[in-house]
Amino acid sequence: MATLATYFRRNGTVAVGDIAMHATSDPFRLRNLPADHLFMYSKSVDNSRLVRQADPATRGECWSALAAAAILLLIVGSIVAPQVASVLAGYQVEALKAEYKTLVDQKRDLETKEAGLLSPERLNDLAKANSMVNPDMDQVFHLENQAAAGSFAKIDASKAVTPAQTGQARGQ
Numbered sequence: 001m002a003t004l005a006t007y008f009r010r011n012g013t014v015a016v017g018d019i020a021m022h023a024t025s026d027p028f029r030l031r032n033l034p035a036d037h038l039f040m041y042s043k044s045v046d047n048s049r050l051v052r053q054a055d056p057a058t059r060g061e062c063w064s065a066l067a068a069a070a071i072l073l074l075i076v077g078s079i080v081a082p083q084v085a086s087v088l089a090g091y092q093v094e095a096l097k098a099e100y101k102t103l104v105d106q107k108r109d110l111e112t113k114e115a116g117l118l119s120p121e122r123l124n125d126l127a128k129a130n131s132m133v134n135p136d137m138d139q140v141f142h143l144e145n146q147a148a149a150g151s152f153a154k155i156d157a158s159k160a161v162t163p164a165q166t167g168q169a170r171g172q
Contacts (some may be wrong), residue, residue: 054152127133
């Protein structure tokens with residue numbers, strides 16, 4: 001509705017011909033901006049000489065607001081801290097469970113390897129590879145329990161056989 005006012009003149013006649021004539025005379029002419037006929041002036045105000053007066057009540061309100069915020073922070077922190085500690089403990093428990101599982105798996109693997117290394121078949125193969133043989137019956141000495149309890153076992157020197165006597169001395 002506000003744009004219709006520009007089409008009418010004061011006497012109530014439509015100025016359609018004028019608008020068409022202006023459009024044909026200058027095709028690059030822009031229409032007027034709203035409130036273009038108003039002029040605004042700004043006056044600089046110097047407030048550098050003004051000094052704000054101190055309000056003692058405001059300072060007390062500020063400190064009381066800070067104290068209330070600190071107390072609220074302590075209350076919220078004391079409520080949230082145990083829950084956070086519980087969550088962190090849960091993470092630690094789960095990490096320890098995972099570590100326990102890996103250690104049990106490693107123990108099982110090591111026991112399997114140990115059983116394989118100590119198997120009689122493997123030990124016989126290693127003995128054959130290193131030219132080891134079973135001892136003869138005369139090389140085996142059985143210790144007799146003739147000594148008193150608490151004493152060490154002794155070998156009779158007259159029955160002892162040296163490696164040189166058996167022909168299995170080192171280096172031969």
